[in-house]
Amino acid sequence: MTFQIDAAGALLETDLPLPKRSGKVRDVYDLGDELLIISTDRISAFDWILPVGIPGKGQLLTAMSRFWFNLLDFPNHLVSCNLPLDRLPGIDPTPLAGRSMVVRKADVVPFECVVRGYLEGSGWSEYQDNGAVCGIQLPAGLQQCDRLPEPIFTPATKAEEGHDENVSFERMAETIGDDLAMRLRTATLNIYQAAAEHARQRGILIADTKFEFGIAQDELILVDEVLTPDSSRFWAADEYEPGHAQPSFDKQFVREWLGSTNWDRNSPPPPLPADIVARTREKYQEAYDRVVG
Structure with missing residues (x-):
C-alpha cells in the first residue's frame, strides 16, 4: 500500500489493498457490505484535478460532512x-487520520440534486440568456447574486468526465419516474432550508449546494459529501452585496487565480503557488469554524 504526498504535505492519492475507484477528490474502497471513502487533499477546478493539493482539506471535508449528517433530520449513509x-x-493509519468514512452501500440516483437560493454561477449565466434557470422562469431585473424569491430545485446530470449538465425537472422525472423525482425535490428543498437557517445564524449564506441521494433497502438516503465548500457556495453574510460576485469560502478563490494565468483549460493546469495553497486552506478552515462553531 502506498500514499502519494506532495511537498506541502497534501495527501494526493491512496492505494490500499482493496477494490478501488477514484473521483476528483475521494478514493472509494469496497469493503464488501460497506464502502470506505477516503477524502484526499486533491482539489479540482474547471474539470481538472490540480497537480498540487490543499493540506488538511480532506479532514475538513470529512468533519464538515459528519457535522451536517448528524445535524440534519434526514437518513444518510454514514456508519x-x-x-x-x-x-x-x-x-499505517497516520496519513488517513480524520479523512475516512465507512458508509452503507446504496443505488445512487443518477442526478445531482442542486438547490439555489441565490443567483450565481451557471444559473446566473442561464438567467442572462433567457430569464430562466433549468426551465424555471424567474422575475425580470434580477442582479448577479440576488436572493431568489424562494429556493429553486435545478437538477443536473452526473458526468463521469467534463461538466455536469443542468436539466429541467421534467427531464429528470422522465428518466427516474415522477414519484422519485418529486421526493428528491421535496427532500432537497427541505434539507437546504434547514441547513441555510443554521448557517445564517453562524454568519454564512449558503448560496447554492448540491446533494446526492441513493436508495438503500427501499429508503431514500443522503450519500457522498454534504454541504461542504467543495459542493456549495458559502458567502459571508456581513459582506453580502448583490450586483457582483461575492467573497466566498470555497474553491472560487482557486478558480480566480487560474483565471489570472495564461492557462488555456485544455492542457494540464499549472501548480498553485504556496500562497494560494495557504489562503485556500484558510478559506476552508474558516468555513468549517463558522458553520460548526
Missing part, C-alpha cells in the same frame, strides 16, 4: 468515521 483497521491489517 462511522473510524478507519476499519480490522479490515486493513498492517496499514
